[in-house]
Amino acid sequence: MGxxxxxxxxVELAHPPAKVWAALTTAEGLAAWFGxxxxxxxxxxxxxxxxxxxxxxxQMRVERVEEPSVFGFTWHGVGTRLTVVESGFAQLPEDAHxxxxxxxxxxxxxxxxxxxxxxxxx
Numbered sequence: 447m448g449x450x451x452x453x454x455x456x457v458e459l460a461h462p463p464a465k466v467w468a469a470l471t472t473a474e475g476l477a478a479w480f481g482x483x484x485x486x487x488x489x490x491x492x493x494x495x496x497x498x499x500x501x502x503x504x505q506m507r508v509e510r511v512e513e514p515s516v517f518g519f520t521w522h523g524v525g526t527r528l529t530v531v532e533s534g535f536a537q538l539p540e541d542a543h544x545x546x547x548x549x550x551x552x553x554x555x556x557x558x559x560x561x562x563x564x565x566x567x568x
Contacts, residue, residue: 481497486508
């Protein structure tokens with residue numbers, strides 16, 4: 447089993463969506479509960495910054511803004527996460543399914559390794 451890649455938590459807040467939205471998407475709101483200081487350009491592609499006592503800071507990028515229900519951002523990362531999805535294996539005859547699935551699983555691991563090597567060399 448690999449290292450976990452996702453943290454997901456759910457909390458019920460006894461406050462209206464507009465109040466929660468402001469706490470998540472404004473510099474004042476973020477600085478009040480998440481950090482000591484914050485700045486945010488609330489639009490997809492906008493920059494955001496958080497800083498905490500002790501000198502730690504994080505640069506962020508706003509990814510999704512769908513008021514009042516979806517706010518997404520990224521931080522601590524440079525680069526691109528690429529996900530390849532190949533489907534349709536369940537439609538193959540049973541005798542061909544395993545060979546195609548295993549072959550393509552191994553093939554994508556090899557091909558994506560080659561993609562990384564190509565990009566690293568460029």
